[in-house]
Amino acid sequence: MASLAGTNFTIYLDYIQVQMNRYLSPTIFIFGVIGNTLNCIVLGQPTLRSNPCALLFLVSSFVDLISILVGLPTRILAGWNLDPTAAITWICRFRAFVVFTTRTIAAWLIMFATVDRWLLSSVDIHRRQLSSIKNIRTQILVTFVLSIxxxxHMLYCYEANLNDQPLQCYGKSEQCRFATDMIYALVTIVIPLIGMMTFGLMTIVNVRRAQRRAHPDLRATSDVNHHSRRVNNQLLRMLFVQVLFLIVLCVPQAIQKFYSTVRPFGAGSTDEDAVKTLLYNIELLLAFIASGMPFYIYTLFGETIFRKEFIHVIEKIRKKRMGMVRTIDRTHCRT
Incomplete structure (x- = not known):
């Protein structure tokens, strides 16, 4: 009876996992692709991409879009037992490499955005001068190279057709799995999050210090300075909310990676492995939610800067479409 109950429990957890892949994954995919595409369009406008922090948001949204486009379709197909990464090794390796690399790039770019906000909030003019497009481009290039x-090693370590791991596309040896888990937990999650929290708190200290030092009569009153402060304040708010969501969504992944090194898959009972597999798949989807959420955060917390630019882009598209319709109508009338 105990064995039968355990079998039923495992089947039930497998059923939950399949339903998540079938129905939750497509939802995340649709909202993630739409959100990141709109982010790239809005943040790519000249009024925003000249801001160092906005440029980091732009590139981060672009790599998040790649992560979703490459990583989520196979999760959706897995819900119907059609996942090519489960059987074809080169697809398995390519997908794993792209997804892990883009997640790392996105996390470090957001961390650099908190560094940029800290530099810009400093009372030291030399630190503020370090916040520049040139330095940001260098950081982006270095982040891409180091993340790759x-x-x-994943182009060698990952293998398809594995039946004793959470996924059939997984590290083929204990050494590969340990290296990947530790790198992902530390380099992709823990270190960037610590950096985000550290520089975020330092930014808050700088802002409060500047507010205490500034006398109302001596503050800049020009429209240009006022607009610049408003843009920077809203970017800071957008950044802090995004960091908060990243902490909530990514910390469970780091915990799972550390736990898997202490008690790897296969070290316990069948029921325990089934629970681990389900949790692993939930954490995979949480990571994709983290990649797909920025547009909605920016829209809700960007106030005038992001929402205004978004509406402006929509209006430009509408006018361009109306112009094309008029041109077609005039051509039709002439013929």
Whole structure:
């Protein structure tokens, strides 16, 4: 009876996992692709991309879009037993490498955004001068190169057709799994999050210090300075909310990675492995939610800066479409 109950429990957990892949994954995919695409369009406007922090948001949204486009379709297909990464090794390796690399890039770019806000909020003019497009582009390039180098081993380590791991596309040896888990937990999650929290708190200290030092009569009153402060304050708010969501969504992944090194898959009972597999798949979806959420955060907390630019983009598209319709109508009338 105990064995039968355990079997039923495992089947039930497998059923939950399949339903998540079938119905939750497509929802995350649709909202993630739409959100990141709109982010790239809005943040790519000249009024925003000239801001160092906005440029980091732009590139982060672009790599998040790649992560979702490459990573989520196979999760959706897995719900129907059609996942090609489960059987074809080169697809397995390519998907794992792209997803892990883009997640790392996105996390570090958001961390650099908190560094940029800290530099800009400093009373030291030399620190404020370090917040520049040139420095941001250098950081982006270095982040891309190092992230690719850190996960290059996955092009060798990952293997398809594995039946004793949470996924059939997984690390083929204990050494590979340990290296990937530790790199992902530390480099992709823990270190960037610590950086985000540290520089975020330092930014808050700088802002409060500047408010105490500034006398109302001596504050800048020009429209240009007022607009610049408003843009920076709203970018800071958008950044802090995004960091908060990243902490909530990504910390469980880091805990799982550390736990898996202490008690790997296969070390316990069948029921325990079934629970681990379900939790692993939930954490995969949480990571994709983290990649798909920025647009909705920016829209809700960007107030005038992001929402105004978004509406402006929509209006430009509408006018361009109306112009095309008029041109077609005039051409039709002439013929």
């Amino acid at each position: 180098a850190v996960y290059a």
